[in-house]
Amino acid sequence: MSPRYAHITGWGMAIPEKIVTNHDLEKMVDTNDEWIISRTGIRERRIASDGQSTATLAAEAGLRALEVANLRPADLDLIIVSTSSPEYLFPATACLVQDQIGAVKAGAFDLSAACTGFVYALNLAAQAIRSHSIENALVIGSETLSRLVNWKDRNTCILFGDGAGAFVLQASEEVGGVLSAVMRSDGSGGELLVVPAGGSRHLTSLQTVYEGQHYIQMNGREVFRFATRVMSQATQEAVAAANLKMEDIQWIIPHQANQRIIEAAARNLEFPMERVIVNLDRYGNTSTASIPLAVCEAIQDGRLKPGDRVVMVAFGAGLTWGSVLTQWTGPFPTRRKVRPKRVRFWARLRSLLRRLRRRLDGLLWGRGGTA
Ligand code: COA
Numbered sequence: 129m130s131p132r133y134a135h136i137t138g139w140g141m142a143i144p145e146k147i148v149t150n151h152d153l154e155k156m157v158d159t160n161d162e163w164i165i166s167r168t169g170i171r172e173r174r175i176a177s178d179g180q181s182t183a184t185l186a187a188e189a190g191l192r193a194l195e196v197a198n199l200r201p202a203d204l205d206l207i208i209v210s211t212s213s214p215e216y217l218f219p220a221t222a223c224l225v226q227d228q229i230g231a232v233k234a235g236a237f238d239l240s241a242a243c244t245g246f247v248y249a250l251n252l253a254a255q256a257i258r259s260h261s262i263e264n265a266l267v268i269g270s271e272t273l274s275r276l277v278n279w280k281d282r283n284t285c286i287l288f289g290d291g292a293g294a295f296v297l298q299a300s301e302e303v304g305g306v307l308s309a310v311m312r313s314d315g316s317g318g319e320l321l322v323v324p325a326g327g328s329r330h331l332t333s334l335q336t337v338y339e340g341q342h343y344i345q346m347n348g349r350e351v352f353r354f355a356t357r358v359m360s361q362a363t364q365e366a367v368a369a370a371n372l373k374m375e376d377i378q379w380i381i382p383h384q385a386n387q388r389i390i391e392a393a394a395r396n397l398e399f400p401m402e403r404v405i406v407n408l409d410r411y412g413n414t415s416t417a418s419i420p421l422a423v424c425e426a427i428q429d430g431r432l433k434p435g436d437r438v439v440m441v442a443f444g445a446g447l448t449w450g451s452v453l454t455q456w457t458g459p460f461p462t463r464r465k466v467r468p469k470r471v472r473f474w475a476r477l478r479s480l481l482r483r484l485r486r487r488l489d490g491l492l493w494g495r496g497g498t499a
Contacts, residue, residue, distance in 0.1 A: 134254035138296030140192025169387025173289030173412030186270035210245030230475030243444025254306035269416030289412035293420020359393035383442035
């Protein structure tokens with residue numbers, strides 16, 4: 129088999145309209161704009177409205193990425209949604225996205241590696257393409273972490289925001305795309321950043337809700353120390369794995385958690401901050417969505433260009449961390465035009481017809497048609 133590469137040919141983002149500034153937070157908890165900016169770099173974040181959810185944001189970002197790549201949902205073989213705020217324990221949010229966009233021949237699953245999830249998902253989709261197992265993949269990072277945040281806890285509520293970002297990956301024999309990746313974990317630090325209740329260990333009960341165990345709990349100082357250590361390490365490892373040097377890298381796109389963590393990583397790497405993409409001031413920490421959101425903005429404002437070598441590097445709960453080195457590609461030439469509105473219409477119709485058929489089948493076979 130000839131060698132194959134996984135190229136990023138489409139990208140898209142979806143962010144809620146509602147902005148919550150640091151000044152808004154001053155009215156909710158004992159904090160202030162100056163403290164939040166100096167300790168984190170965050171000025172405002174986006175918060176999902178009632179009608180928005182992890183799946184709707186994911187589908188919106190995914191469709192935009194397909195539009196850029198000019199790829200129809202029906203051409204997708206795989207959808208991975210990395211998220212820490214899935215719609216349900218099951219079914220996977222990725223399956224809801226599959227239905228919303230009408231990706232009729234795609235496998236779909238969620239990937240749970242907290243804020244490192246997007247980097248893991250990108251690597252797994254790229255490996256599936258490189259091994260000739262699939263042709264086209266949609267990788268999405270989507271979050272509505274605002275729903276897992278305790279808005280009375282000043283340690284955490286200042287940090288997180290909602291949003292989604294997506295990449296389309298496509299196979300080609302041209303050298304480029306995802307060149308190397310690093311995936312690491314250390315479960316001994318699991319309790320440093322955790323939502324204690326709601327899983328099988330501590331089922332949701334009146335007691336867990338009363339104690340606020342269904343909200344994010346974090347040891348900020350420990351996470352900070354861990355993050356500053358692993359960000360530069362994972363970047364260097366991905367660069368070495370691709371037989372490159374730091375001088376060969378044009379951009380670092382880090383997980384957008386804290387300005388000071390990002391600056392510390394750049395300092396350790398002796399990499400200029402002008403070539404590190406940062407947009408956390410406007411979105412806060414959007415977990416798995418943060419890297420694709422930063423990539424989309426860097427493309428929009430003309431910084432990131434085809435041919436550039438980029439390291440995307442992340443850390444998060446688990447503990448997990450990882451990086452992906454990619455040579456930026458852009459859309460493959462095609463005359464096809466994908467229109468998101470039309471795609472959505474047909475996907476809705478298809479979903480409705482499938483539900484109807486299931487109901488009729490149920491009635492015919494005497495099972496009441498509830499599935
Ligand atoms: N507003 C005002 N004061 C606050 C505050 C807030 N929102 N949150 C904490 N404080 C106070 C603390 O109570 C503490 O007061 P004390 O000294 O009287 O006890 C003081 O500020 C310093 O707290 P500390 O936790 O040491 O601050 P810090 O400089 O470590 O910054 C974080 C806190 C959370 C911003 C920082 O630790 C961090 O970003 N950690 C990483 C978190 C992260 O990235 N999580 C996501 C991983 S994907």
